[in-house]
Amino acid sequence: MDPISASLLTAVATGAGGELGQQLWAALRGLVRRSPTGEPAGSPDPTTGEAELTALSAAPHDVERARALSEALRRRAEQDPLFRTHLTQWQQQAQVLRTGDGDAHNTVSGGNQRGPVVQGRDFSGLNFNVPGQG
Template sequence: MDPISAGLLVAVATGAAGEAGRQLWDVLGRLVRRAPEPGDATPDTPVPATGEAELAALDEAPHDMARARRLSEALGHRAVHDPGFRAELAQWRQQARMLRTGDGETSNTISGGVQHGPVLQGRDFSEINFNGPQGA
């Protein structure tokens, strides 16, 4: 599972998107506070931390990117060791994705002459490669 971005955690912690952001923060809090599943834990390998301390720290300073990164790391570590948590965190991430880039609107403007090279207009691009053959 890819890490939850610190930017997304800050957006949710600061209440981005109003009520939707607040609800997502509440859901993440309940998820983090639920009891961890033992997973692969043995007497020699304790159950990983829940992430509650990191969540509380970000709640105290919701704009702090360092705290958001620590929470992201804690969530990722717990997801590795707790399959139920991993599945629920993946569902939470799906719900939170719209907060990453705002409210879904996009505005593109090109001005100032001729553009020599690729120009993309849109929103939320991924896996783009500009290394195509010459003259294409």
Template sequence: MVLLAALAGGAGGEAGKQVWAGLSALVRRPFQRTDGVPAVSSGEAELAALEQAPDPEHAGALSTALAVRAALDSQFRTGLQQWHEQARVVRTGDGEVTSTISGGTFHAPVLQGRDFSGISFPTASPPPHPASGTGTTASDD
């Protein structure tokens, strides 16, 4: 539910928008249910409500509608599972970050944050360690 509310609220940047568009397209597909099944929501009304007010209550209603529809429509269930796999890669601000630096001496930038990928920072080589008493000395002979 947190993911649905976050995506509806615009979290995840461009990737989040694409994942939300994928869910919208999936929900708007015709409902393939068998005869004799009581009328249930396709999820469109809940999706629209969540778009208008991205909060946990509307996210819960959409989540329930998606689960019921997936239970009744095998094609939808397959599509929803595929969508969920795509949505898992979008970070929406939930989770936590723990940064620990210990031991050693550092001579380069240190980044602390979350979800870094595909970045690099060219740095100079670290300075040489000072000699520890094993250097040469000049003598007066």
């Protein structure tokens, strides 16, 4: 299983994506808190990742805490096939959030630009109020 990126975990922990981010965080919390049998755990187990989840919850922008949670999730997924299956499903659902993973290379060259130039990544719904022809 590929490790879950720290940027994805911090995005979900900080509520990125609004309601979807909150639902993903709640789903991850529920998954981590389940025992290896899939039933709710009676007491915290140090190998579940719950301590790392709680730490990230307390400081959701902390990338080091997110990395620690990612590592704990990876270790648990190696030991528990059912958890790995559910975590993989969670990770696939969470990929709809744009986390800044990946590169964006923006270049404007060749002459004079007249009008707006937008540089960045993952834009949608832009409108520059261009007058209609007519």
